[in-house]
Amino acid sequence: MAADTARPVETNQTEGVRELQRVFSLQKSAYAADPNPACEQRIANLKKIIQLAEANEEKFASAISADFGHRARQETTVAEILVTVSGAKLAIKSLRKWMRPRGAPTPTHMLPAKSRIEPQPLGVIGIIAPWNYPVQLALAPTVAALAAGNRVMIKPSELTPRTSEALAEAIASEFDEAECAVITGGVETGQAFTETPFDHLLFTGSTAVGIRVAQAAAKNLTPVTLELGGKSPVIIDKSADINKAVRSIAHGKALNAGQTCIAPDYVLTPQGCENDVADAIAAAARELFPEIDTTPDYSSIVSDRHFARLKSMVEEARDAGARIVEVGSANALHPQRKLPLTLVVNPPETIAAMKEEIFGPVLPILPAGSSDDAIARVNEGDRPLALYWYGNDTSARDEVLSKTVSGGVTVNDTLWHVAQENLPFGGVGKSGIGAYHGKAGFETFSHLKPIFYQSRFANASLLYPPYTDKTDKIIAFARKLL
Numbered sequence: 001m002a003a004d005t006a007r008p009v010e011t012n013q014t015e016g017v018r019e020l021q022r023v024f025s026l027q028k029s030a031y032a033a034d035p036n037p038a039c040e041q042r043i044a045n046l047k048k049i050i051q052l053a054e055a056n057e058e059k060f061a062s063a064i065s066a067d068f069g070h071r072a073r074q075e076t077t078v079a080e081i082l083v084t085v086s087g088a089k090l091a092i093k094s095l096r097k098w099m100r101p102r103g104a105p106t107p108t109h110m111l112p113a114k115s116r117i118e119p120q121p122l123g124v125i126g127i128i129a130p131w132n133y134p135v136q137l138a139l140a141p142t143v144a145a146l147a148a149g150n151r152v153m154i155k156p157s158e159l160t161p162r163t164s165e166a167l168a169e170a171i172a173s174e175f176d177e178a179e180c181a182v183i184t185g186g187v188e189t190g191q192a193f194t195e196t197p198f199d200h201l202l203f204t205g206s207t208a209v210g211i212r213v214a215q216a217a218a219k220n221l222t223p224v225t226l227e228l229g230g231k232s233p234v235i236i237d238k239s240a241d242i243n244k245a246v247r248s249i250a251h252g253k254a255l256n257a258g259q260t261c262i263a264p265d266y267v268l269t270p271q272g273c274e275n276d277v278a279d280a281i282a283a284a285a286r287e288l289f290p291e292i293d294t295t296p297d298y299s300s301i302v303s304d305r306h307f308a309r310l311k312s313m314v315e316e317a318r319d320a321g322a323r324i325v326e327v328g329s330a331n332a333l334h335p336q337r338k339l340p341l342t343l344v345v346n347p348p349e350t351i352a353a354m355k356e357e358i359f360g361p362v363l364p365i366l367p368a369g370s371s372d373d374a375i376a377r378v379n380e381g382d383r384p385l386a387l388y389w390y391g392n393d394t395s396a397r398d399e400v401l402s403k404t405v406s407g408g409v410t411v412n413d414t415l416w417h418v419a420q421e422n423l424p425f426g427g428v429g430k431s432g433i434g435a436y437h438g439k440a441g442f443e444t445f446s447h448l449k450p451i452f453y454q455s456r457f458a459n460a461s462l463l464y465p466p467y468t469d470k471t472d473k474i475i476a477f478a479r480k481l482l
Helices: 013-033 039-055 057-068 073-099 136-147 161-174 187-194 207-218 242-258 274-288 304-319 371-380 394-403 438-444 469-481
Strands: 102-104 114-121 124-128 151-155 180-182 200-204 224-227 233-236 266-270 323-327 341-345 362-368 386-390 408-411 446-453
Touching: 013 124, 013 151, 013 187, 039 057, 039 073, 039 136, 039 161, 057 073, 057 161, 073 136, 073 242, 073 438, 124 136, 124 187, 136 151, 136 180, 136 200, 136 438, 151 187, 161 180, 187 207, 200 207, 207 224, 233 242, 233 371, 242 274, 242 341, 242 362, 242 386, 266 274, 266 371, 274 323, 274 341, 274 362, 304 323, 304 341, 304 362, 362 371, 371 394, 386 394, 438 446
Parallel strands: 124 151, 124 200, 151 180, 200 224, 233 266, 233 386, 266 362, 341 362, 386 408
Antiparallel strands: 102 114, 114 446, 323 341
C-alpha cells in the first residue's frame, strides 16, 4: 500500500521511546517465564480479540470516520471487524491441529530413528499497522501472532490518531500489557520500533518505507514480513461479459475510495474496448453511489496531502491528452476530501498514474491487443500484490495465471482472495515478503523446530574416526540406500 509521507510532529518523543522500551522488556521477561503457552491460553487470547473488536465496533467506526473525514460505518464493519473476527474464529477452530507436532519422513539409512517438526512460539512480535485499515491491519496479524503463542506489540499509524487511541484503549481493556500492548507515537517512536530487537516484525505500508523498515530490522537480524503494494492489474479477456465485470471492478476501486493495497490499479481491455469499458465502469459506479459527492457510502481521502497528490495525478493525465471520466463532481469537495471516482482512458506511460501506485479512486484504462500483450504488460513492471482476471476462457485464464507472478489472484471479481482466511495473504518481489492469514500466519510467527530422535539401536558411531577400510565399506553401503 502507498503511505502518506505527511506526518504530524510528535510532542513527547522521548516518552514514547521510553514506553516502547519498557513494554518490550516486560514482554521479553514474560515470554522467558512462559515461553510456550497452552492451547487453552491462546484460545482465551483469541476470544479477547473477538470481544474487543465486537464491543468497540461503533467506537472504531466513529474514530476511523473522524480520522478520514468520513467513512461509512458499514464499510468499517465489513473490512475491519468481520475480517478480523473471521480470522480469529478460524484460528480458534484450527489451533489444536496447527499446534500438533508433525511427523517427518526419516530416510531408510537413518532408521529406526524418528523425525518430527514442532511449532514453537518465537517470542515478542512487533506489528506496524498502516492508516488505511487501521483496525484490521493491526488486529489480523495480532490474531496470527497470539495463535502462535507470542507476545505482541502494535505500533499504529500516527495519521489516524483517534483510531490509534481507541485501539490502545480496547487492547488495554482486555490484555495485560505483558501479553499485548499498543505503542503510540510519531516519527521517533516509529523509528525506534523498527530498531527494536523483536523476534519477528510485520510491517504493512508502502514499498519505499518497507525498504527502510527492512534495513532497520537487519541491524538486529530481525526477520520481517513486509505487506506492501504496487500496481495491481485487472485483465479483461475477450471472453468476458463486460457488463458483469464492471460492477465488481467499480466496487473494488471505490471501496475506501481506492485506499486499499489490493485495489485495482489499472485495467487492460481488449483493443478498441477502452472507452466502452470506461463508460460501463462509470455507469456501474453511479449505481453504487448515485450521489458520490454527498453519499455517506463513499469514503474521504485520508489527508490534504494525499488528496492533493491524487488531484495532481488527474490533472497531469488530463494535460497529457487522456480522456477523463469523473463519477461525481470535482467541485467543492475539499472540506471532506471526497475525490470523484476518476477513469483515465488511454494515458501515456510517462505520467505519475502509470508509474506510481495510485492508492486512491483513480483508474487508468488501457488496451491490450491480445492475452499475450496483457501478460507482457504485467510482466514489464514490478510483481504486483494482486491480479484480477475476468473471462470465461479457462485456457486463457490459466495461461495468464501461469505466466504472471503476483501476491494473490481473484478470478472474475476483485479483492475477495484477501478475505479467504485459508489462503495466505502476502506479496512477492517489491509487493512484499512473507505472508499471513490462517495457518500461514500461525507458521509465520512460529519457529517450526526440526527434531531428530536417534534410536538406541543406532550405529552412527561406525562412521566416527579413525577412518579405515571398514568405514569406506559402510559409506558404500549407505550410498546404495540413498
